[in-house]
Amino acid sequence: MKKTPSTVMHLPVGSSAAANDPIGTCTDCGVWACSMHATRYAAFQCAICLPAAAVVSAVTGSASSAANAAKSAPAANRSDLLITGRRVLQRIVGDMRHVGLTIAPAGRPNLITELTETLEAEMATNRQLTADERPVPSAADVGAAVSNRMGRLEPNPREDAPAIIVGAVAMAYHLAGEGDIAERANGLQQLQRPWLVETPLLLDPVLWMVAVATQEV
Structure with missing residues (x-):
């Protein structure tokens, strides 16, 4: 299509x-x-990979043009969105630090290593597919991609990481057909679930992880 x-x-x-x-x-x-x-x-x-590269740069502390592009998005300057961005950053960095440990924080899944199970549970109760049965990646494929990419990284978040994450989400969701999140009163806290956006295949698996994190902070 x-x-x-x-x-x-x-x-x-x-x-x-x-x-x-x-x-x-x-x-x-x-x-x-x-x-x-x-x-x-x-x-x-x-345009699919750039937001994901920006998120990786934000949580690992590396410099990248992708991070600069994300930080320049209008949404990255909204103070209310940055509050959620900081919480999402803390969640992702915390889960990165618990990769490989047998004991995870009580009451929540690790979004790096247990994203597949988290998505399967949420997609089963919040499927709501439209009549055209839009193509949606499997939870297993998304989870494996995130685990392979993020599970090997050492967290060392940049000072401007929250703004980069917000900007990356804004860019990715705009590409996927969800408009400008900066124009929404609810911002990131009621972000559309990634499998329900207009074109789910345009969201990199890393952005699926970030989107799930926004629902849990």
Whole structure:
């Protein structure tokens, strides 16, 4: 199914390329992307992978252009969203620090190692699929991707991590067809569940984890 983004990143004036011409292969996922779904700011990253790379940068303390892009999103400057962003950061970093330990914090699953089980339980009670049966990744695939990517990282959050996380969520959800979260009064606290967005396949598994975390902080 071909999708056109709500916000188009225009090519430079006089460019020999058309808007839908492929301009590169994403360094993260390998997708072949056009100028409407990617930005060539350093290493080429598609619009799906950029928010996830920003989240990884935020929680590990690494510098990245993806983090800078996320932090520049309008939502990243809203004080009420940053409150939730800080709580989400604490949750993710706490779970990262408990990876490999036999005793986890009481009363909550580890979103790094137990995301599959968490998603299966929530999706069973909050499925609400539309009549067109939109394609949705399996909970097992999402959980495995998050565990493989996040389970090996050492947490060392950046000072501006909450703003990066908020901006990353805003970018990802806008891409997935959910509009601008900065315009919503409820912000992140009532974020649409990732399997119920307009196009779930446009959300990287890391953003599924972040979205689940917003429901639990």
